[in-house]
Amino acid sequence: GAVVSQHPSWVICKSGTSVKIECRSLDFQATTMFWYRQFPKQSLMLMATSNEGSKATYEQGVEKDKFLINHASLTLSTLTVTSAHPEDSSFYICSARLPGGQPQHFGDGTRLSIL
C-alpha cells in the first residue's frame, strides 16, 4: 500500500533553533501534501496544504513566516519551524493524497521538543 515517510521521528533542540521536517511519499507521486499539528491528548489541527510547484495554503491563524513549507518535488514536502520556541513543541504529522482522490495516507509523525 501507499507509504508516507516522515523524518526525523523525534527532535529535541534549543529555543531559537530552526528545525526542518521532511515528508516523503515512497511509492507514489503526491501533488498535494498536508501538515498537521497535534498537541498532547488533542486532535489533529490542519496547518497548511502543501502544493507541488506552488505556494502552500495556510489555515487561519498559522503564521506562514514561522512555518515555512516547500514542496519542490512530487515526492517531498518539507516543513521548517523557524526560530522555534517551547510553545512550538508538538507532534507534527504530514499526509499525502493519492492521485485521483482519497484516501490520504499519514506519516508516523515528528515529535518536536523545544527546550
Next chain:
Amino acid sequence: TQLLEQSPQFLSIQEGENLTVYCNSSSVFSSLQWYRQEPGEGPVLLVTVVTGGEVKKLKRLTFQFGDARKDSSLHITAAQPGDTGLYLCALRSGTYKYIFGTGTRLKVLA
C-alpha cells in the same frame, strides 16, 4: 467553519464490553472517514462512509452514517486491549483537505 464534535471525549472500559463513539457535525457533509491513532504514530484509516444511512462493518467494528449525513457512529463489540487508541472522525472540506473531529480516547482494560 464546519465543526466535528466527538463524544465521549474519554472512555475506559473492561475487555469484552461494547461501546459506541459518536461524531456530529454542524452541517451536512458529503463523506466521512474514521481513523484510529496509537501514541507516537500517525492516524490509520479505518473506513470511509459516503451514503446517508450507510452501515459498514470491519470485523468487530460497525460504522454508521446518519440518514441526514450530519452524524456518524462507531460501535465496537467485545472490545479488546488492542482496540485502545484515539479514534478520530474526519470530513472532507473543499476539494482536498480534511478536518478532524475532537477525538475519542479509548482505553480497554484487560
